[in-house]
Amino acid sequence: MSWSEWLDFDRAGVEQVPEAAGVYLMHASMKVMHIGGSANMRKSLAELLSDPCAGKAKRFHYMIAETYAETKGQLLKDYADKHAGKMPSCMEK
Numbered sequence: 001m002s003w004s005e006w007l008d009f010d011r012a013g014v015e016q017v018p019e020a021a022g023v024y025l026m027h028a029s030m031k032v033m034h035i036g037g038s039a040n041m042r043k044s045l046a047e048l049l050s051d052p053c054a055g056k057a058k059r060f061h062y063m064i065a066e067t068y069a070e071t072k073g074q075l076l077k078d079y080a081d082k083h084a085g086k087m088p089s090c091m092e093k
Contacts (some may be wrong), residue, residue, distance in 0.1 A: 002063065003025075003061045003062070003063050004017075004061045004062050004063065005061065006059045006060070006061050007059060007060055007061065008058070008059055009026060009045075009049070009057040009058055009059055009060045010049070011046075011049065013059075013060070014042060014045045014046050014049065015042070017041050017042040017045055017062055018041065018042065018064065019040050019041070019042045019043065020040070020041060020064050021037075021038065021039045021040070021041070021064065021065060021066050021068045022037065022038070022041045022062050022063050022064040022065045022068050022071075023035070023037040023041075023062065023063050023065055023068050023071045023072050023075060024036050024037070024041055024044075024045060024060050024061065024062040024063075025060060025061060025062075025075070026048070026054060026057035026059070026060040026090075027057060027058065027059055027060070028056055028057050028058045028059075029058070031089065032079065032088045032089075033053065033054060033056070033057050033088050033089050033090045034048070034053075034054045034057065034088050034090040034091060035072060035075050035076055035079060035088055035091065036048070036072065037065070037068035037069055037071060037072030038068060039068065041062055045060065045062075051090070053089070053090035054090045057090075076091075
């Protein structure tokens with residue numbers, strides 16, 4: 001499995017994503033804002049364009065992964081381990 005190139009987080013960038021299962025990572029100013037996973041990445045990313053927080057992301061990349069829930073969980077764990085237990089800014093409760 002490998003990550004895509006970084007794409008602009010806009011309608012044109014989202015249209016480049018396959019309608020496939022996978023995970024995605026979004027950032028603005030080089031700070032991770034959201035880590036997501038879905039059975040249909042294009043649909044989920046399109047919905048996030050209007051999210052009050054995640055919609056502020058500037059770029060994203062994705063990875064096709066049939067086991068997207070497990071992969072997302074591992075990405076979140078890795079992120080928390082590197083950031084003193086904190087989650088990405090748009091995922092904090």
